[in-house]
Amino acid sequence: MNHESHFTLVKNKINLIMAGLMVGLLVAAFDYSIMGTAMPKVINSLQGMEYYTWPFTSYMLTSTIAVILFGKLSDIYGRKHVLIAGIITFVITSVMCGLATSMFQLIIFRGIQGIGGGILLSLPFIVVGEIFSPRDRAKYMGILGSVFGLADVMGPILGGVITDTLGWRWVFFINVPIGITAVTIIFYSLPNFKLPDVKKNIDISGIITFTLALSALFLAITLAGNINTSPLVEIVGLLVFSGVMLVLFISAEKRAVEPVLPLRLFRNSIFNVSSVESFLAAALMFSGIIYIPLFAQGVLGMSSTNSGFIMVPMLFSLTLASIITGEIISRTGKYKKLVIAEFIITGLGVLLLATMNENTPYYMLILYSTVLGVGSGMAYNIFNVAVQNAFPMRDIGVVTASMRFFRNVGTIVFVPIFGYIMNFTLGSSTAVTASYLQALAISIQNIFLTAIILAFVGLIMAFFLQEIPLSGDETTNS
Template identity: 75%
Template sequence: MNHGSHYNLAKNKIIMIMAGLMVVLLLAAFDYSIIGTAMPKVINSLQGMEYYVWPFTSYMLTSTIAIILFGKLSDIYGRKHVLMAGIITFVITSVLCGFSTNMYELILFRGLQGIGGGILISLPFIVVGEIFSPRERAKYMGILASVFALADVLGPILGGVITDNLGWRWIFFINVPVGVAALIIILYSLPNFKSPDIKKVIDYFGIITFILSLSALFLGVTLAGDLNTHSFAEITGLLVFAGIMFTMFIWAEKTAVEPILPLNLFKNSIFSVSSVGSFLAGALLFCGMIYVPLFAQDVLGMSATNSGFIMIPMLLSLTITSILTGLIISRTGKYKKLAIAEFIITAIGVVLLATMNENTPYYLLLLYSTILGIGSGMAYNIFNIAVQNAFTLREIGVVTASMRFFRNLGTILFVPIFGYIMNFTLISSSTVNLSETQALVLSIQNIFLAATVLAFAGLIVAFFLKEIPLGEDVPTTS
């Protein structure tokens, strides 16, 4: 059954909706990148260096959980209501973060803010999937994805300026005017789409087991990074608990009326392949985002500001290729060759990054990280478009949210693994007579070598991606 009628929106209405969605995404995306620059100041002000990563990790955990939960709830209650609730949650918790008096409060409020953040990051992509035909969708997805790259480029610079001139609390307070603007635009422009034939049944058992399994896995992996303070038994206990909860989650999803993650989606090979592809692409991008600035600062001896500038070509190439990939898919209606090309380019990027040492001139660091950026930028769109094209409109919410979820999961699981590789290399190189810089070079080389393995795995996976040519018509609900 074709619901063409309420998608035939006027041009000015589309511009308004896209503007609203971009402001929403900008709000959440800036938050990721701004806090990085401000964290050293935050630590000085609130104390608690040992909790340095927790404001990031608590946010990352809750936002990853929220992506799946609210993707599903928006099927039931409509995109507009859930999106507006997300903006309001995000703005209120931003204010709370800004008023934090110690690290524990900041970690707690960041966790709550992540719930809003997860909604803001996934729902715009779902709405674009619903409004446009598969061919058009690619173009608009590219425009949305470019917001992330814009935020990644400007975030660290803005974060520095705000922190230096107004104080770190303003990186949170600045979300208020932006959030209010987003709320007003969405309120007036966005129709409230919901799937007509969805039963209003909430899968409580699925939700609880999902949250517990992911939280336990996340905590286990994070704490394992510091074996000196946490016993092996604690970590194993957490991981075993995660396993038990995950098994219960699978059972819950098999029996639920409206499961939050319908397992039959995995019967579709495009969904399974794209999930693995998104997972690997998320890990590969973050590998560059974290270790390129570290190499620039601690090996090549650059200042924090200059290492921020080193990232600009990588992030600009990410933005441009994200938009171009969307346009190419829109023009040709095909995506498989691009998925293969994406992992080849990413592999070349990480292989080159793995060859760097303390004598590497900075322009080569620029060139290599830009190649990684080109590959990573392509990944933003390909898998989203492939899965949206493979399912009916009724499932678009959950399949789009799932891609974002697996991308985040790749980041969550691999960031600590890259951390282990680093610590392990540093510890083992202290037995041989290497200078600190040489030990650091070696550990960063090992991280990029590990990333090379991921890129090749991604390449193999991409060959299994089935291609369904994209249609010109407005999506159908049947």
Template identity: 75%
Template sequence: MNYESQYNLAKDKIIMIMAGLMVGLLVAAFDYSIMATAMPKVINSLQGMEYYVWPFTFYMLTSTIAIIIFGKLSDIYGRKHVLIAGIIIFVVTSVMCGFATSMLELIIFRGLQGIGGGILISLPFIVVGEIFAPRERAKYMGILASVFGLADVLGPILGGVITDAVGWRGVFFVNVPVGIAAVALILYSLPNFKLGGVKKVIDYGGIITFTLALSSLFLAVTFTGDLNKYPLVEIAGLLVFSGIMFILFISAEKRAAEAILPLRLFKNSIFSVSAVESFLASALMFSGVIYVPLFAQGVLGMSATNAGFLMILMSLSLTMASIITGQIISVTGKYKHLVIAEFVITGIGVVLLATMNASTSPYQLVAYSTILGIGSGMAYNIFNVAVQNAFTLRDIGIITASMRFFRNIGTIIFVPVFGFIMNFTLEITVTLGKTQALVLSIQNIFLAAIVLAFAGLIIAFLLKEIPLSGDTPVTQEEVHGECIEKVK
């Protein structure tokens, strides 16, 4: 393995940096899977079953907003300082969650925790993009992305063990020692790379309008999952308000000296295509993550534990695909053919999953979900690498954060959409019996996923390819007089 970075960091220094980034990322990556295991005990303790999804919902909302805002702020204040701040926020709010005495407190604290989580799932990829030459980035991003697969495999098991041994509050307190270790590693190893020439001006107008626009859109999409509880007029009102805020956001970004999401980025076709593809890839992955275990339990009659073990192969295939894809890009210096392959493989996976019925064997389910996992794992690296290669270091923070942002948006939009498809199908097939109705519902979800995979494949051919350099450091365009300032 080539450990040389574009800043000529020593091998042991790079190992320490990667260790710190991976531990920091692991803290946030574990959050989803551990929380899912602990939530039944949380509900028993704090009551409020009707608010079951809100700790997840508020966390997802604030983390998605934080991805963009702090990606940009790291350009101004340096990656190291923002990353450490993210870990501290996550750890402190984890303790607050652990001491929550009501569901309302937990929901609020989870929202605050999401700010740290958003920083932690984006900044490590920005740092890798900044310290390595283009071709080397894919290799190290593959290693970083493997953390998500590890968390998916071990998270539910760890969450169950901690919850059973010390109670649900322990799943939050366990973040404290891990967070401290991450801070120590990063403080010791990571120089604070800052962009020279960036105006220290915060885009308050952009931050406020962006937050309001995304929050109202997020709530509207969430409310559509229960039309019996939330009337259409409220949802329509939120959508209208969101639209107005997005218009004001665009206006604010046009005038901002340092926009949190510069509109000029969308003029680059590689950025625009990669944003759409990240959006679709995330939706496709979650179609399997959510509905394969449901099929295993609801149709095949498997226990929750066995359904969880069934998902291990999908998670492992996702992890290995991420690492191998990074190695391939590092060797070849090309990515477009891998994007095409990713949507072909993902498409095959969802086509096979759409054929499932009551006679499908667990072995078939494992095979089908593993294929989907391979395709989904390939998507972790490709679009970060593509957009980083299409821009100078001046924009590397915001473009890398944007790819994670659009992945989150894919989840936010399509999880409720899949839920609507399922609920609608269950209602119109209720006379067929519970099991058959569930089969048809899940089949319809994967039929929708086939459409998404086909759209992703067509769009993949529009992606321009700029060969990645293996030995030339990324520099700023001299015409702008930009540089990188290395702060010891």
């Protein structure tokens, strides 16, 4: 089926399809923000404080692997089938998580849930890439991206209310009605696009080596996060194993008929620059999402509820920036200047946040975080649009999934690095001579100083991004 017939087929169902995709995406997007609020109660109920981060880690690992694998499998089996399978997996494992009786069970169920989450985080963007012309994609991706902002604003508040009134298990059970709604809308509205010329060859050796390389890297980073209790030999061993698996993965991809991640993509400069920029943009956004509430609570002495409300303007600006950026790209057909502007605004945001100390008034914290929110929102969809425009239709699935993959990897790599910076500063001599409040303020300042360097690298890279003007036709560039 060519792109024009795709378009005609779905034109009369666009609103319904977008509603289905947004509800599906909302299930996965809520997961991150709701879980954070519920975790202290989960720990009280199931015990296992030492495994506090593992339910997040297992979910993040499997969802990152699933983003790439199922992006490719949807080329073979069709977007609709894979998307519905992803939602059903997510809903069933949500019930399993809600019924978990030990921390070990919760970690395992969260790992399986991550497979559904990874599908939900990439497939809606692939579908938008297929059913809209290059210019229109930007607008509709901005709307899809706004779901993350909504989830980030509402998630912590909803998580708190549900946990306090119904109990933490309902944080998982609430996914069931939302998931059923998404499946119903998608089942009735979305045609099952699949690529006609894709051979049904599953790249088994690619899947295995990719999974092992990423799992070992992930485990090493997680263990290194607490270097005092983890033997260095284990961490180094895992990193070496990850490196060996990466080499085997590259060799498997060269031989595969339908590779999971075709190496030819890396011959395209737009793909390479966009991958690095997605990686950096995610790290910058998470520096704010994690450390602004900590600054508000730990340094300014706010309650957790108020620190949640402090984040609302940042997340609102992020949502709005995502929608407006999509609209601008849609009207102008250009994206490069927006990428440059995005890293300048994000850089300004982290620069302002790096000036904070224990005397900073809360309204300045709101202002600075809102600046970071605008920059982060702009980055949500620019790179999806740029890579979709640079490749033919048959690659849309894998290039879109790759952008989500590199965003996830940016989070995985930098969250522990920010953690090191914080712990190192708190333990250093400057911090020892200061009061705890000053020490905490200095350690958070150092995280934002590191973020300034990342924003600067992102800005330099932006100048190397090649621009192919987006066409408004209902066809895509080859």
